[in-house]
Amino acid sequence: MDAIAEPPPEEASTIADRVFGQLRQAIVEGGIAPGAKISEPEMAARLGISRGPLREAMRCLESTNLVERRPNLGARVITLSSEQLIEIYLIREALEGLAARLAAERMSAAGIADLKELLAQHRAEIVLECWQAYVQKEGDMDFHYRIVQGSGNQRLIGILCDDLYHLARMYRCKFGMVSDRARDALKEHELILDAIAERDGELAELMMRRHIRASRRNVERRLATDTTTQPRTDP
Amino acid sequence: MDAIAEPPPEEASTIADRVFGQLRQAIVEGGIAPGAKISEPEMAARLGISRGPLREAMRCLESTNLVERRPNLGARVITLSSEQLIEIYLIREALEGLAARLAAERMSAAGIADLKELLAQHRAEIVLECWQAYVQKEGDMDFHYRIVQGSGNQRLIGILCDDLYHLARMYRCKFGMVSDRARDALKEHELILDAIAERDGELAELMMRRHIRASRRNVERRLATDTTTQPRTDP
DNA sequence: TCCATTAAAAGTGTCGACACTTTAGCTAAA
DNA sequence: TTTAGCTAAAGTGTCGACACTTTTAATGGA
Numbered sequence: 001m002d003a004i005a006e007p008p009p010e011e012a013s014t015i016a017d018r019v020f021g022q023l024r025q026a027i028v029e030g031g032i033a034p035g036a037k038i039s040e041p042e043m044a045a046r047l048g049i050s051r052g053p054l055r056e057a058m059r060c061l062e063s064t065n066l067v068e069r070r071p072n073l074g075a076r077v078i079t080l081s082s083e084q085l086i087e088i089y090l091i092r093e094a095l096e097g098l099a100a101r102l103a104a105e106r107m108s109a110a111g112i113a114d115l116k117e118l119l120a121q122h123r124a125e126i127v128l129e130c131w132q133a134y135v136q137k138e139g140d141m142d143f144h145y146r147i148v149q150g151s152g153n154q155r156l157i158g159i160l161c162d163d164l165y166h167l168a169r170m171y172r173c174k175f176g177m178v179s180d181r182a183r184d185a186l187k188e189h190e191l192i193l194d195a196i197a198e199r200d201g202e203l204a205e206l207m208m209r210r211h212i213r214a215s216r217r218n219v220e221r222r223l224a225t226d227t228t229t230q231p232r233t234d235p
Numbered sequence: 236m237d238a239i240a241e242p243p244p245e246e247a248s249t250i251a252d253r254v255f256g257q258l259r260q261a262i263v264e265g266g267i268a269p270g271a272k273i274s275e276p277e278m279a280a281r282l283g284i285s286r287g288p289l290r291e292a293m294r295c296l297e298s299t300n301l302v303e304r305r306p307n308l309g310a311r312v313i314t315l316s317s318e319q320l321i322e323i324y325l326i327r328e329a330l331e332g333l334a335a336r337l338a339a340e341r342m343s344a345a346g347i348a349d350l351k352e353l354l355a356q357h358r359a360e361i362v363l364e365c366w367q368a369y370v371q372k373e374g375d376m377d378f379h380y381r382i383v384q385g386s387g388n389q390r391l392i393g394i395l396c397d398d399l400y401h402l403a404r405m406y407r408c409k410f411g412m413v414s415d416r417a418r419d420a421l422k423e424h425e426l427i428l429d430a431i432a433e434r435d436g437e438l439a440e441l442m443m444r445r446h447i448r449a450s451r452r453n454v455e456r457r458l459a460t461d462t463t464t465q466p467r468t469d470p
Numbered sequence: 471t472c473c474a475t476t477a478a479a480a481g482t483g484t485c486g487a488c489a490c491t492t493t494a495g496c497t498a499a500a
Numbered sequence: 501t502t503t504a505g506c507t508a509a510a511g512t513g514t515c516g517a518c519a520c521t522t523t524t525a526a527t528g529g530a
Contacts (some may be wrong), residue, residue, distance in 0.1 A: 275511070287485065307511085
């Protein structure tokens with residue numbers, strides 16, 4: 001198996017940066033299993049680079065909480081627990097609520113129009129019966145991603161888009177999340193966008209928090225009852 | 236001048252980790268000026284190490300947003316703007332509000348007792364007329380730090396204690412913040428702690444958000460009127 | 471057979487050296 | 501004098517090699 005993808009079209013000017021992106025993608029999408037040890041000589045050989053840039057990339061992965069490193073013992077991909085997933089939902093509720101409020105105040109009219117188009121497209125997909133794909137595929141994250149971008153708060157964008165969203169995606173790839181909440185989620189997205197379009201920051205924040213809270217409770221319910229959503233423990 | 240402190244008592248087992256801590260402290264406390272370029276050969280020589288571990292430490296500093304690195308151009312300490320300071324306050328309001336709510340639900344009785352003692356000590360200091368020191372010295376941050384720790388949310392702790400608090404301290408070292416809000420802040424702290432002690436998460440969150448909002452507005456007011464709090468632009 | 475000791479192998483941490491890029495300074499022409 | 505081009509210096513990015521630590525395997529004794 002070839003767990004690490006080829007250098008993506010947009011080439012980073014330095015090997016360490018490129019490898020960081022490659023490894024992050026491989027980890028998030030499951031190409032490198034959670035808990036797996038990453039041997040520096042082996043990985044460097046597989047990537048055709050030396051250990052120097054690889055170690056720099058590993059440091060970045062450690063800083064973004066995708067690998068855990070212990071001195072003299074090496075690095076392992078983090079393992080996913082349902083507790084950590086809930087932790088992330090709680091943080092997202094707080095931060096994306098803020099993002100929605102700021103987006104309502106500062107997002108450009110063009111950005112809002114784009115989002116309306118995106119939601120229209122999602123609505124069409126749901127009607128076409130392939131609606132399971134809505135939340136499952138990156139449609140949901142795409143919506144959230146754009147609102148965070150629209151907040152204009154660079155540090156907020158960094159925390160959510162550079163760190164938490166990759167983790168959230170990792171969970172989605174690991175647990176086979178097939179959401180039954182697509183219709184509700186789309187409706188909630190529309191309410192959020194309406195509030196943003198009317199520049200009602202207070203309402204946008206309230207709606208976003210309620211939306212993420214509903215997602216979290218949905219996950220909590222599944223975790224409590226459905227054993228198939230437990231993380232697989234690959235040998 | 237010797238901008239970089241000696242290895243702190245608690246020795247990290249690897250050079251890169253230790254140097255990361257040293258450089259972070261030097262940057263936060265102003266030993267290395269904002270905007271200053273960090274030359275790898277020069278810094279490595281000053282620290283008596285080679286460039287390998289230094290580069291790893293720089294990568295970590297970049298991940299924590301304390302330095303900005305551009306390929307082939309080197310790394311510079313970030314510059315502080317009042318806009319970014321406000322960004323941080325907004326994020327803290329959201330996240331520490333969450334932390335206060337979780338702390339009210341999960342903090343140990345012993346932890347609450349310790350906090351009460353801390354506030355009593357702060358109250359005594361204020362009465363002793365050296366009350367300017369309260370917010371200025373790390374007393375304020377100490378209180379916030381413990382509440383975040385009390386939340387038990389590991390990822391929340393990481394975001395606030397590993398990243399944002401160092402930035403906040405950097406701002407405090409740079410702008411000569413002599414707060415006139417010590418008495419108000421202490422009162423607010425007491426209200427927050429009361430809510431936590433009564434396990435009233437909703438109220439604790441509300442009070443914490445209000446407290447941080449008040450701090451932000453205080454800063455905004457100063458930034459608007461007082462030119463002495465503008466960041467110094469060292470040559 | 472089982473456990474302790476020990477030697478070898480693998481792996482991480484660190485260093486010095488080299489290639490390529492960027493910058494600074496200098497020369498020369500307009 | 502100014503500016504364009506060129507050259508040398510400095511700096512970053514990358515690599516291979518070595519030292520020390522951890523793990524594995526083997527050997528020996530009980």
